[in-house]
Amino acid sequence: MASSFERYQKRKLISSYFSVILSIFLVLFLLGTLGLFIMNSEKISNNFRETIPMSIYFNDKATTAELEQFHRDMEIAPFVKDVHYVSKDSAAKSHQDIIGEDFLHFLGFNPLENSFDIHLKGDYVVSDSIKNIELDFKNNPLISDTVYDKQLVELVNENIKTITFWILVISSFLAVVAMLLINSSLRLLIFSSRFIIKTMQMVGATKSFIRRPFIWHSMKLGIIGSLLAIAGVFGVSYYLDSKFPSLGLGFKEDYFPILIISVGIFLVGIIITSISTFFATQRFLNLKSDELY
Structure with a gap:
């Protein structure tokens, strides 16, 4: 027991x-x-912020040497994570693949511009920092436009x-x-x-x-x-x-x-x-x- x-x-x-x-x-x-x-x-x-791209478009006055110099500057810039060059010809081809039509044949010329797709480092994808970077780009006479999703950044x-x-x-x-x-x-x-x-x-x-x-x-x-x-x-x-x-x-x-x-x-x-x-x-x-x- x-x-x-x-x-x-x-x-x-x-x-x-x-x-x-x-x-x-x-x-x-x-x-x-x-x-x-x-x-x-x-x-x-920061990983989520760095997925938001910024596209920088250059006008036709920009020479190949100037585009290459800008590319090199972006590669060493402290606020840039990565940069990718998109020529107007490759951009046109991408648009043709998306819409399924040869709009170049219809227009007779390529209306697109050479551009760079940039991903900024996460610390810089905040309202104040990204606006300052955008202003610096717009002060460049060779840059025609800078585009990124402002609402997405804030959200x-x-x-x-x-x-x-x-x-x-x-x-x-x-x-x-x-x-x-x-x-x-x-x-x-x-x-x-x-x-x-x-x-x-x-x-x-x-x-x-x-x-x-x-x-x-x-x-x-x-x-x-x-x-x-x-x-x-x-x-x-x-x-x-x-x-x-x-x-x-x-x-x-x-x-x-x-x-x-x-x-x-x-x-x-x-x-x-x-x-x-x-x-x-x-x-x-x-x-x-x-x-x-």
Whole structure:
């Protein structure tokens, strides 16, 4: 009979450990994933901004040498990510492929202009910077027009600000939930040992002596949960890099953000479990014997 009861108690204890580790893992994994996105939010937002093209059209007065010089200048310009030259002949061919008719034969001449398609670096695709760049281009007498989607630039920047704000709000909320959830799980685990705590106290053990093994044990559970969460974050980052390379996260090339998040997850797991266990054991240490029931 005693053996069956001991096995039942052991299974119950293992189940409690598992629930605590699972709680720690889920909460820290969510926090770590959000933290990863927050650390890379600028890289993600710049990647979206850099997909917005700017087309620069040159009038017929521009010579081949001047076009080549402009191309070289754009390749070394600090605000340019990449530049692509589109001749009037290749532009005409593209238009013919789109409309399905030879409009050159109908008009008798090519009305299109030589142009450059430029993608600006993300930091410069904001209202003030891109307007200054546009003005500089328009001051060039050889440039007839500069075209980009102004509404799209404003929309992208507004959406990025909104998304960043809500990610920070959600992260803060999850941080609070994490502490409450982990604290609740650990309190339930320590609740099952309340009689042992009181017995040790009655035979003269000090509070610090009683708390020490419980804190150390919860720290081990926190370490296990943290390591599982770190493995989950690594898995998510690898998956995003493999399946969505267009995001430009580059986790495979730059491990620094993941390492920072991993250290943060590890420390948070240890700190939260230690603090929660401290206060949970303190509560039972302060209870009277008849209040344990």
